[in-house]
Amino acid sequence: MVGVGPPGCGGRADSGPLTAMAGSPEPSCVLGIDLGTTSVKVALVTGTERGLALAQSCSRETQAYTDSLEAGPQGMEQNVQRIIRALNECLAALPQQQLQRVTHIGITGQMHGVVFWKSDKGCKWTECGTGPAFEPQDVSHLVTWQDGRCSPTFLSSLPLPQSDVSLATGFGCATIYWYLKKSPDFLKAYDAAGTIQDYVVAMLCDLKKPLMSVQNAASWGYFSSRSKSWNTDILKKSGFPVHLLPEVGDSGSIAGRTTRAWHGIPKGVKVGIALGDFQCSVYSCLTERTDAVLNISTSAQLTISMPPGFQPPETPDPSSAVTYFPYFNGDYLAVAASLNGGNVLATFVGMVAQWTGELGLQVQESAIYTRIIQAALAQNHSKLSVHPTIFGERHIPEQLGSVTSIAASELSLGHVTRALCRGIIQNLCSMLPVQRLTDTGVRRILGSGSALARNEVLRQEVESAFPFPVVYGKDVDAAVGAAMVMFHKK
Structure with a gap:
């Protein structure tokens, strides 16, 4: 099946776990979203007698990199508005009749990074040509996994995590520590934080408290995968703003349902807790x-x-x-x-x-x-x-x-x-x-x-x-x- 969207969109036949589309799709579809480092990709997957099949896909460059006012040349930040704009463009390019059959949404994206927002004002919903869509509001830049503001000296000054993962610059908790020590007023403006994919899930499901998967939490540092919990005792002792840490749920579980229609996707669709892009990449081919x-x-x-x-x-x-x-x-x-x-x-x-x-x-x-x-x-x-x-x-x-x-x-x-x-x-x-x-x-x-x-x-x-x-x-x-x-x- 050939896609009907502009360049960067279309159907695709895969030689991996997915099969090529043959004939008309099944009544229901699942939407997959990847909020990557340089581009956004969406994929509509449906079931056939031969297994799963990719019905449509679309990708857009985000062109989201922007200057970091606080960290200077060591900072690596992205404009969240541009990321969501690319996401909206991808969804607008997919066939409406297939989006209307979406029953579940799976969201993944670049790991380690952190974005801050106000839980009651994180976005505004507007009408566009393909139905309601949200635009970021009262949201910080995304500090990505590539960020270099946390020097080895700075990292060595932080408490030792109780985790199997070594702390590194670009990790969400390390970045929050940097703001706490270098620009504490910045943190006072927000009451929620997460990865960029956690933010999208929170907006779609109107979550007042962000919900993060074990996969993304492990990528932030100061998280024990064994106990599935943050190192809250260690963090509190050093004055870390633990109220910004999301709640954590099992990878693959449901975070909530869409509270509004979205680009033709019905209200009430189940949305999965946001996942790590590495794990989703492996899942796409590991059988x-x-x-x-x-x-x-x-x-x-x-x-x-x-x-x-x-x-x-x-x-x-x-x-x-x-x-x-x-x-x-x-x-x-x-x-x-x-x-x-x-x-x-x-x-x-x-x-x-x-x-x-x-x-x-x-x-x-x-x-x-x-x-x-x-x-x-x-x-x-x-x-x-x-x-x-x-x-x-x-x-x-x-x-x-x-x-x-x-x-x-x-x-x-x-x-x-x-x-x-x-x-x-x-x-x-x-x-x-x-x-x-x-x-x-x-x-x-x-x-x-x-x-x-x-x-x-x-x-x-x-x-x-x-x-x-x-x-x-x-x-x-x-x-x-x-x-x-x-x-x-x-």
Whole structure:
């Protein structure tokens, strides 16, 4: 089925858990919303005899980044009005007859960040061409997960959390601490706080007290996933405004119902508690507990499901390369999240382009990429070793890249490109070793991400590194994942 919306909107056939639409959709639909770092995406999912199917989707760039008056250049903030405008544009582009059949709404978005609002004046409802819609009112900027205002020195001055997650800049509680110490008057203007996805849920359901999932609460810091509670005693002792902390509910539960019609979506539709975008992305493609998800786009992640009953450590290990994310039904994901993925290859291509330019030649980077991949495909064996951590890693931020075992006979672009691709995969395997995957019961690798899709050399190195079958085309989609969670709750 082809979509009827403007560019960025339309139907899509998936080779993953979703099937292509065949004929007319079922009477009911589930809407998935992903409020991402740079764009908003919505997806309408319906049920067919073959399973779930994506009926329509639409995405919009938010262009929401704005200057931070309080934090200066270290701050990373977004204009909430622009984010909601992009959301409204996406919904307005979807077919009204399908929106009218929506029974559940699943919402996800960028984790860690924090936005503040007044619980009784968080938005105003207005009429637009497709029905009622809300616009933010008395809402702060969104301080995103990329925010850098909390220096290592500042973080070390804060109380030690009772959590399995190490506190970092960009985490909601760390940002609130920063305001408490640097600009306390700012906090006095608001009585509610949450992630951007928590804000949308609160507006749709008219929640006077924000409700946050375990997934998003864990991403804020000062939260125990084991007890599903905030470290309120620790926070109160340091004067933290605990009244701003949302109530916490189970991931996948219902937060409430829409109190008004919304772009043709009926009043009274069930709205799920807002979820983490990482968990929803994994949910969109992970069909078996014995699967591992390998995603290589700008960065790279290798994810496995932990056995039932697993509990993360009670205290964080800052030197650990693996982080445990709360998933669904009390389960956890073990994640090796590398900062070095397709961005390393892009940097290498840029370097080659710069070198050729310095030699008086002008070659497009796209042409360079194609040629170096072709050259690498001809070089299956090489002793050249590239450790590609040029962007560091969260558990070793000071780490740099290196090249070793250099032989005069292995300095061609093909040799270097092959070694670089191998290094990206080996770096992930050093963070989450193959033996651990085997011990956990992994039987298959699901490969996804733009860098993996366009690079046959990377795929070859994946197949060489892992002693499991590798299945490609399992693209991750947080909006679809959020809809799938709600569909399975129907």
